Amino acid sequence: MPQTTKKTNINDKSLEPVKKILPLIPLRNVVLFPSVETSLFFGRKESMKSLLYAYDNTNKLVLITSQRNPKTEKPEIKDLYSVGVIAKIEHILQTDGSLHAIVKGLSRVNIVSLTQQEPHLMAEFVDLPTITESTTDIQQSAETLLSQLKKAFALGRQFDLPAMMHLSTGISSTDLADQVCFSVDAKIPEKQQLLETLLVTQRLKAATEFLIKEMKVAELERSIEEKTQEKFNVGMKRNILEERKKQIEKELRKMGEDTGSELDNLEKKIKTSKMPKDIKKRMLREYSRLIEMGNMAPEASYIRTYLETVIELPWGKYSPDSVSLAKAKKILDQDHYGLIEVKERILEYLAVLNLKNKNKSKQSGTNILCFIGPPGVGKTSLGRSIAKAMDREFVRASLGGIRDEAEIRGHRRTYVGAMPGRIIKGLKDAKSMNPVYMLDEIDKIGADYRGDPTSALLETLDPEQNKDFVDHYLDFPVDLSRVFFILTGNDISRIPGPLRDRVEIINFSGYTQEEKKNIVKKYLIKKQLEANGLDAKNVTSLSDLTINFMISRYTREAGVRNLERVVANIFRKVAKKIVTKKVKKVDIDNLKTIKKYLGPEKFSSQIKGKKDEIGLSTGLAWTSVGGEILFIEVNIMPGKGQLILTGKLGSVMKESCQAAVSFIRSRSHEFSIDQNFHKIDIHIHFPEGATPKDGPSAGGAITTSLISALKNMAVPRDIGMTGEITIRGNILEIGGLKEKAIAAHQAGIKTGS
Structure with missing residues (x-):
């Protein structure tokens, strides 16, 4: 390899470089290097004039440099990079409105200034010198670059044909x-920096780094492509393979032979199902669509799921x-136990059902x-x-909290x-078309x-409509007229009127x-003995006194859920004692043991007032x-006729208080009340202020408390009152008599009014 000179400072004035002038052509998005031969297109008039002038007048030599901004149309000296190359014009080919030239870079130069801008650019420049470097360093850097070039060729890296020829010779x-700096994939400022690098070793190392970077990107792309x-x-x-399998199965079906595929089993199930003929015909059409599109089609899984859902319904x-x-x-x-009215209604229903079957009545709806x-x-x-009494399947669906109408009617496909919705799912789970559906x-x-799920239930629960109930998913009518619905x-009050109108309460x-x-x-003792692994022999029988004590002191409810928990709690303690103390029988029929197992009493048997x-x-x-x-408290105090109501009352209860005050004020002389209502404040309070209260039925009790406070007379604590009062003093009809009577009895109240 030839020796080059040591790096020289471009601006070193002691060397006194000779200034020369040549035509200048600025390039966009291209950086030309010495020894590189390439073809360029010139479209600007100034560039074409510079090219032709150089070809005719300057021994085909021209200055070429790059623009800093490719969008600049008429660049000045500040818009150009100062380092460029002298290039020799090899050939010129004129095309429509532009020139095509093959040029070859010769050497690096430093452009000093522009001496002419019209009709074309002329620039003053000086040659950039080269200095000798260490031959060993250059050789090592060159060998490294050549090694990377071979790897790049192996990965399919493409180079310009002239460059390939130079490299091969x-x-x-x-x-x-x-040559490599010109060919690497780099941005214009990066290539310009390579052009301005005068040390050969530095250019070789920089070119190697760019080439390695390209190779890594190429390897990644190749890996992704593979x-x-x-x-x-x-x-x-x-x-x-799927298409061939499909065609083979199609031909086998034409010959009437079984292919052994799951789709054939699907077809058999459709044909042997007891579904109505029109629905079966429709399912076979869907099956034909599935066969035609094949298993790989996006819609195939949806159609298959749909067909399986329809087949699994308990047709017939x-x-x-x-x-x-x-x-x-x-x-x-x-x-x-009990529930006489409910049991009577069920037996009536069964009797009607038996008679309709006996008379072969075709009238639907129950x-x-x-x-x-x-x-x-x-x-x-x-x-x-x-369900057990009717010898039918039982299915239950909890509707609490659902908000989507599709929960009832299903989603469209x-x-x-x-x-499908819960109604159809229930039939599928029950495996019967006439279950008891709760x-x-x-x-x-x-x-x-x-949507509103209660509106969707209107069709389901209407005996005149549910014989043609349409689930959105199935999209065909299903007969629900023989299903026994129980809500x-x-x-x-929270059930909408139209729905309430369709059911028997x-x-x-x-x-x-x-x-x-x-x-x-x-019931409960037997159930909890079995649930806790006990036998009747493991415990003593509970007397009425003990059971009544458990009910009155540890529960306060309308049903028996908490009571069942109390019984379960006792039997768990018994099970533990039997296991740990190795006893065979535990005496639980005494109040001391009950208190020990259940803890302190939670309720008093007398919760009426103490006096x-x-x-x-x-x-x-x-x-x-x-x-x-509930207790109603009234206080009378000096004031300005204000009525104070507290206890988290609803609007109806507030109006009851106002009605009671109006009635008493209008009849104060009859009650012998000697009070100036304009000079007193009345405060009516309902204890347990965190609990919301509403309704008109406390009107009578409110009136009694008011008269008691105004006349300074005590109200007997064992009297309970209910009923709405009017401003004329009339007590209206009441509801929930049994529940109120039970509550009064449990509280120890002896008289009701």
Whole structure:
């Protein structure tokens, strides 16, 4: 390799470089290097004039440099890089409106200034000197670059044809560095920096770094391409095999032979199903679509799921309707104590069903029952007993909290993840088309922007419409007329009127203490003994006194759920004692043991007032969980005729207070009340201020408390009152009498009014 000179400072004035002038051509997005031969297009008039002038007048020599901003149309000296090259014009070819020239870089120069701008650019320049460097350093750097070049060729790196020819014939280290610097993929400022680098070793190292960077990118792209191609090949192979399999199965089907595929089993199930003919015809059309599109089609899985859902419905499967009323009555009495009205209604329904079957009546539609009552009174468990008595399948769906109409009617098949609604799912789970279907917590259904589920239930629960119930997912009518629907809820006021109009309401009252005692003796003890791994021999029998003590001192509810927990708590303690102390029988029929197992008493048997008080009366209230008593307190104080109401009262109860005050003021002389209502304030308070209270039925008790406070007379504590009062002093009819009477009895109140 030839020796080069040591690096020289471009601005060193002691060397006194000779200034020369040549035509100048600025390039956009290209940096030309010495020893590089390439073709360039020239479109600007000034550039074309410079090219032609140089070709004719300057021995085909021209200055070439790059613009700092390629968008500049008429660059000045500040818009150009100062370091460029002298190039020789090899050939010129004139085309429409432009010139095509082959030029070859010769040497680096430093452009000093522009001497002419019209009609073309002329520039003053000086040659950039070269200085000798260490031959060993240059040789090592060149060998490293050549090694990387070979790797680049192996990876498929493409170079310009002239560059390839130069590299293959053997060139100097300087030319090698310039050729590679011209070919690497770098930005214009980066290539310009390589052009301005005078040390050959530095250019060789920089070119090597750029080449390594390119190779890493190329390796990554190649790896991605190989993986993509591999996946594509696997996909193509699968598609080809699937298509061939599809055609083979198609030909086998034409010949009437079984292909053994799952789709053939699907077809058999459709044909042997007892679904109606029009639905079967439709399913076979869907099956044909599935066969035509193949398993790999995006819609294939949706159609297949749809067909499987329809096939799994219990088409033609009905439980026998002929039921013995004596057997049904026996089952209902065995499973539930009391509930006379409910049991009577069930037996009436069964009797009607038997007569219709006997007379072969074709009239469809049956009454739909709705059980309304407090929690724990046996609404849900009674539904199971009804199914058992009718010898039908039982299915339950809890509707509490649902807000989407699609939960009832299903989703349309256009949606991803579509599925049928709860009604159709219930039939599928029951494996019968006439189960006893319980819709639990009907009063706790919500509604939002997705629709109102209670409106969707109107068709389901209408005996005149549900024979043609259409689920959005199935999109064909299903006969629900033989399904025995039972609804349950706690508060009838929260059930919409149109839905309430379609069902027969059966009210469940709270249990009396006598009823609870019998439920414990006949049902709960046996159930909890079995649940806790005990036998009747492991415990003593509970007397009525002990059971009544458990009911009155540890529970305060309309149903028996907490009472069942109390019994379970006792038997768990018994189980622990039997295991740890190795005893065979535990005596639980004494109050001391009950208190030990259950802890301190939670309720007092007498929760009425401890003494007769002035301005205090006892009211009776109905709630969704049973009856309750509430106290009304009245204070009279000097003031300006203000009425103060506290205790978190609703608007109706506030109006009752105002009505009571109006009535007393209008009849004050009849009650012998000697008070100036304009000079006193009346404060009416309902204790337990955190509990919301509303309703008109406390009007009588409020009036009694007011008269007591105004006349300074005590109200007997064992009198409970209920009923709405008018401003004429009339007490209106009351509701929830049984619940209120039970609450009064449990509180020790002896007189009601």
